[in-house]
Amino acid sequence: MDTTVMLPAGVSTEQFSKAIAEFRLLLGEDNVLATAERVVPYTKLLIPTEDDASFMPSGALTPGSVEEVQKILAICNRYKLPVWPISTGRNWGYGSASPATPGQLILDLRKMNKIIEIDVDSCTALLEPGVTYQQLYDHLKENNIPLMLDVPTIGPMVGPVGNTLDRGVGYTPYGEHFMMQCGMEVVLANGEILRTGMGSVPKAKTWQAFKWGYGPYVDGIFTQSNFGVVTKMGLWLMPKPPVIKPFMVRYQNESDVVKAIDAMRPLRINQLIPNVVLFMHGHYETAICKTRAEVTSDPGPISEPDARKVFKELGIGYWNVYFALYGTAEQIAVNEKIVRSIIEPSGGEIVTEAEAGDNILFHHHKQLMCGEMTMEEMNIYRWRGAGGGACWFAPVAQVKGQEAELQVKLAQRVLAKHNLDYTAGFAIGWRDLHHIIDVLYDRNNAEEKKRAYACFDELIEVFAAEGFASYRTNIAFMDKVAKKFGSTNMHVNQQIKKALDPNGILAPGKSGIHLPD
Ligand SMILES: Cc1cc2nc3c(=O)[nH]c(=O)nc-3n(C[C@H](O)[C@H](O)[C@H](O)COP(=O)(O)OP(=O)(O)OC[C@H]3O[C@@H](n4cnc5c(N)ncnc54)[C@H](O)[C@@H]3O)c2cc1C
Incomplete structure (x- = not known):
């Protein structure tokens, strides 16, 4: 053998x-x-x-x-x-x-990578699991199909089925990926094939049009789970609007997080800003462009003067908010006025493409909000050395300034204790914040790896004590995070597991x- x-x-x-x-x-x-x-x-x-x-x-x-x-x-x-x-x-x-x-x-x-169908009229796709965003992007382009994608920040190498099954996010109006999923084919552990939603109705043409089907809606139990193998997935794709106008809003103080998040809440809930907004801390933005050694030689927390120096060079603030308006020029002009009237009083400096010049970070985020392919964010793995270690701590909050500030302070306290940096941001959904904290360390450094592990463990506990839990976690902490959702939740999942996969x-x-x- x-x-x-x-x-x-x-x-x-x-x-x-x-x-x-x-x-x-x-x-x-x-x-x-x-x-x-x-x-x-x-x-x-x-x-x-x-x-x-x-x-x-x-x-x-x-x-x-x-x-x-x-x-x-x-x-x-x-x-x-x-x-x-x-x-x-x-x-x-x-x-x-x-x-x-x-x-x-x-x-x-990955070898099951057929784009089975794109319905240009209904703006839907039916895909096999191995399809990458790049493959789908190229297919749309080559066939002149006027639909756009919503990609996670490293779109080219990853795929819509895996990302959606882990309930990932992107940064256009279709950024909450599971919300834009419609119909699945699942091979159950006993070999049966389940088509969810309308997919099991003979001759039905509505598999990718109507999510809910009839009776219990089950698609959710096949995400972030181990109840089946998904072999096909339907997705909704966004028609390319005539105009996409990207914006950046710079806030110059860390404490601006409260008013900046509060300003965003009504704009997102009312869909005046339709896309998943990226609300990025300057340190994360810096890590896309530089190594830590280029910013400071101090192993402790990055000092404010060091931070401000590099932020100035990169044309960013302590917080950097990225959103876009989509539609016709007339629609955008109307909405821009309303959006400005809410953001400006919060103290944010609004930057459009005209003012951004060659600002690398503006253009990086513009690409994401337009559903374009970019791999620039992979650079963050050079931050602490060639070992490229990282793990996402991703607790959820409401879109409320005080809550965001509390999370920032909790995270900074724990990270500083373990001598690691707050390289983070928020993805602002309709009603929620995904706080995306990338705990960056050098995997070649055994001592630092140990610290990063202890730090992640402590982050889970410290956040849980304040009622915060993660929307998604890594394989080393799955049991621990599951426990934060309580024993009944665990029991229900176990019963489903036993029934579907004895x-x-x-x-x-x-x-x-x-x-x-
Ligand atoms: C710099 C950087 C930036 C990132 N930015 C983002 C971001 O913006 N948004 C985001 O969401 N993520 C982001 N990620 C995290 C991650 O890389 C992406 O979410 C990526 O899309 C997941 O990998 P994948 O698409 O190859 O999915 P996979 O790895 O194939 O799938 C993810 C998980 O889903 C389950 N699964 C997959 N396929 C099936 C199946 N067919 N049946 C049953 N279960 C299945 C498995 O548990 C698997 O581990 C980022 C990562 C890096 C390094």
Whole structure:
């Protein structure tokens, strides 16, 4: 047998070898990766862990069809082998492609990458999991289809299905991705195929048009979960408006967070600003452009003079707010007046493209708000050194200034205690703030990695004490975050797990969900 990296708990070497032989028969040699060497691409963690081996897969399978997925799950049920489904597998800062418990086989769906349908009239898409945003973007462009995408900040390499299943966000009016999802095909652990919403009605043409179907709405239980393998997903796409006008608002003091967030609330709720707004701290913006060593030689918190010096150079403030208006020139002119009348009294300096000149950060965010492809934000991983360690701490708040300020202070206190920086921002949704704090550290520095882990752990506790919890977390902390949502929540998830996946073969540990004892 090939040297495997790590076997799943309770599975003997002999049983594993037999299962691998069956997978090879089913998928062919090239689609069964079960040697230490071939598993390496699935082990590239950015997050800090106590022990990377706890997240080591045993191998990977790369099926090419729904039928193969069904047959894989049948084999897994027979051998009690756990599989961790990924679509494009670049869940960076949340665990990359690695599983939440050791020895799982990665079910890598990247070869299932067909754009099945784009309905130009209804502005919908039906996609397989391996489709990347870049692929979809190119398809729309090549076929002259006047629809735009909503991408996370590293769009080209990641994909809409995986991102939506982890309830990710982007920065156009379609930024809350799960809200724009419509219809799924799911292979259940027993091999049955469920089409959600209208998808199970023979001859129905409304699968991508009407989300709710009839009876209980179940799409949500297949997101951030381990109840099924999603093999198709419907999405709504936004028609390209005639004009997109991007804006940046600079606030020069850290304490401006209260009035700046309060100004945004009515604008978002009333949809005067229709896109998911990025509200970025200057340190995060700086990390896109520079390394920490270029900003300060002080290992402690970045001093205000050091910060202001670099902010000036980059043309940013302590807080930088990015939004856009979409529509005809006439619509935008009307809305711009209203938006300005609310933002200006809050003390923000409004910058349009005309004033921005070659401001790198303005143009970076403009691309995101236009659904364009950019990878610039990957630069943040150079911040503390070549090791590129990072993990997103992502607690939710209301769009209320005082709440945002409390979260900023809590985060800064904990990060400073562990000698790490507050490199963060908020994504402002309709009623919520996603506070996106990237805990950046150097993964080559064992001591710093340890500190980053302890810091993340403490952030969860300190925020929970104030009633805050995360919308999403990384594989090392899934159990811990799940506990913050209470025992009944956990019990319900376990009962669903038991009913849909009695052998626990699908992604054990995802979102803290395991079979009940
Ligand atoms: C610099 C930087 C910026 C980022 N910015 C953003 C951002 O703006 N917004 C954002 O949301 N994220 C962001 N991320 C985080 C992450 O990289 C993206 O969310 C990315 O889209 C997730 O990876 P993916 O699309 O390859 O999904 P995958 O890794 O394929 O999927 C994510 C998870 O969903 C589950 N899953 C995937 N496919 C299936 C399936 N078919 N069936 C069942 N379960 C499945 C698995 O648990 C998997 O781990 C950023 C990361 C970095 C490094």
